[in-house]
Amino acid sequence: MYGHCVSHALGEELYRNTPFSVSSHKGDQKITFRSQRGRSLPLNIFSRYPVRLEATLANVQAQFDAFHETIKLKSFGENQELREKRDIIRKKLEKQLPGVFEAHGETCPAFHFRDQGSYEMHTGTKPLDDDFDIDQGLYFEVSTDDYLDPIILKQRVHEALDGHTKDVRIRRPCVTVTYQRDGESLYHVDIAVYSDGSKNTDGKSRLAKGRLNSLMENRVWEVSDPERLTETIFARFTETDRRQFRHVVRYLKRWRDENFPSNGNAAPLGIGLTVATYDHLTPAYIDRFAGKTDDLKALRSVVDGMLGQFSLTWGSDAEQWVRRLTVKLPADPWSDLFVQMTDTQMERFESKLKQLQEALDAAEVAVDPVEASETLRKVLGSDFPVPAKQETAKYHAPAIVSSSNSA
């Protein structure tokens, strides 16, 4: 704050007219007097006055905090609206599934639901187009041997929900129900269908993968452990660091929404960005003791980390060497989360990441928070706030502050 009352000019003038050499140390100014004997004496002539010789760097943590508040979606536990939407599907399935199985001359196996996905990890981000997605795990208590073809169970689910909305589709990893209003999708629910681990000899749950018309070799039961994934990711961080982890994941997901088309595989998957953050985040604090985070620096650590992991790979699409980023799931099935992106999409991913890195660099060295915020807004989107001019132009810090102390 008070840094802004001193201009560069004053600093330079002091520098010219005094026998001091000025050096920067962790943003603070240390003034060293070179005495004739050549010894350095630490002098702190300004210790009584909160004056700095250099204008200080802008701090945009307040803007990051506000941005996070704007873009975050709460978990099922905290968000009643999401919970209600989820429960509509759950009730529908509970009501319809027994009849569907019966119609096929089968007994409906026992099943249960589990929340999964970003809301469960507290990394849910508000979508730009209001197309919320809700992830549900539907665990049938059957072994994969009971249903050798995983598509059968997905078909039963599809059948149970068919007509529930206009658009119920079997996709490779899940069954998707889309709720629409005036032709535009309002939100969709992705139901991932599992064979529950309790019924499989190795105790592992498996996800039913494949489409209706997939070849038999593309219809697979894939070992999958979303709960374990959440635990692994959270175990890496302490409680305070975990909050920053969630912030950074949300910034990256919003950046993704702002910078990539939403159709197909053009945009990197949210889970990919989440795991990349898990891989590369170095928690950063302005004041760790007081819990004051430095999200700019933390985001930068992840972006740097991702860019550093792009490597030359023989691209099968264009039959040439291409640069690709591989991010492996740190749990079953240990797959590459960006494998679906084409080489061209990957190229765009890298160049967009570089743009983000440049913006973060520029914001980090900016002196004016307005300028820093405007730079970040260009890459993170219009929800990133820019402070009004006068907000940053305080000429002295408050001298009377209320405290929460008593005894």
Add this chain to the structure above:
Amino acid sequence: MNERNDHEDVLREIEVLGILQAPRRITDPKFGAAAVLEGNAVVEGRELAVRLVLDSTFPNQLPRFYLVPWDALGFIPHVDPYGQICFLDPEGLVLDRRHPVSIIQDAFCRAMQTLSDGVSGRNRAEFVDEWEVYWARLASPSYAVSIIDPSVDEVQQIVVIRQNDKVVWVANHENDLSAYFNEPLPAKGIPKQYGLYIPLRPGASPIPPRPDGPFWTAIETRDFLLEHLSETNRSQLYRLTKRTPRKQELVIVGIPRPSGGTALFGIGFDDVSGPHPLRKRGAAKHLTPIVVERRDRGYLVVRGGGDTTLGTKRVLLVGCGAVGGHIAIEVARAGIQDLTVVDSDQLLPENSFRHALGRIWWSKSKAQAIKESIEVELPFVRVTAIFNTIEAALAGGSVDLTSFDLVVLALGNPTVELAINERLHAMSQQPIALYTWLEPLGIGGHALLTGNAAGGCLECLYTAADESQKPLLNRAAFAGPDQSFGRALSGCGSLHTPYGSMDAVQTANMATRLAIRALVGDEPGNPLLSWKGESRAFEGAGYRLSSRYNASTEELWRDRYDYRNERCQVCGERDRHEDGWTRKTSVPS
């Protein structure tokens, strides 16, 4: 349920089991309603009559065993003149009340073992451990209250002050009496006599006089003492008994107990004639055993769980509010015996429900009330009360910061505390200082230690970590910045911050523990400790929490030294000047 019938069943089973040979029921009015079974048992080859007594409270209490007659095995430890065998310390036992017969079997084994140890002399040293108990069983004892420090190992003169015919006070010095009562001695002094304190050499294992026999004569007493005195103390005793004795003389004897500590007992000599009765040819017509009730510092403080090494430390407490009031009482209980309290407020009725003191102290100054309440309750603790602000007390010279080992600030006023912090850091020999405060509506409390090691002080907390942060905000706070918490119950004059007594007690408890750890040298650094409470009431009232509140208890503990701030103008500067930051790294992390 008929208790008596239950015991009948138990006794029948005992009879069948043959634990006691030739069992027979006894009706003895001495045992009231208890069920009694007598039988024979063999101890070290000798057949004895033993009684099992089951009180109506059995099996929630141990059964009793009696030896008949009590000295059937001679005078042995753990058998009282009624014959009761003390085979187990009943404190802290868990009895299997669903198996009363098993309890009796186990107890019987222990009782017989006790007798066996007594006959064989294996537990002879336990006479010394239990010396005071045996002494009290002697015929027609008189009593003395002692504040003698029994840790001295040299025979020395003591003062004897007779309160009435029966009770006397004994002390190393009359000033100790003044300290005990927290009162100055009367100007004209108190009528006193002199006696002797005689510590026996370690390892002495004498046998006390039999409770049913005649008490020692002067010659027996002298022989007893000389036998168990060290060479040096024999000559010291000789020197100190040269003076002409009074008609009444008194000695207090200390026996080092094999299990630790010292047992004290006294002997009174009446109608003394000739030289001192402990010298050759000295005589006294009548000797009385004196039972000593201990009230010395070491005994009282250690029995209370305190630390006697704190007795030499001087503590200044600034602020006797809800937190400070409890700290004052707890540091005194921990063993601090020199306490100065400063507070400029009076204790008002509305303080009662969150202050350590209540109604009877209303309208007294808080400092004076704390002084009186501590001194009335705790012997030896001297409290100086200053009814003033700390600034005025410092300016007027009634408080000299250099004379304290520890300064505790519990004002709830950061501005004044910051000023004192700076002043303390400017001192060449700064005392340890501890700042403590709590936050509204139960969200937590804090205690910051400084001056115990290099680096870290109150100013660090109020110094922003960089220019982008606001100054003057407490970095440790659990409440978010820029909120006001004062609540007026009845207008502006009675503004108070909402918190309850338990918040104050918890904060005071944490602060006192930290202070004591620092004083005894168990704390290597200058930590900031925080306890974090529930936030429901706080958030329910519409307040915001700080980022720091989100930290887990483990993280708060992990980061307890990390509040130190290189930009701090108080300790940062001082440490730079002293040895250029290097000492900062010497503080443990």
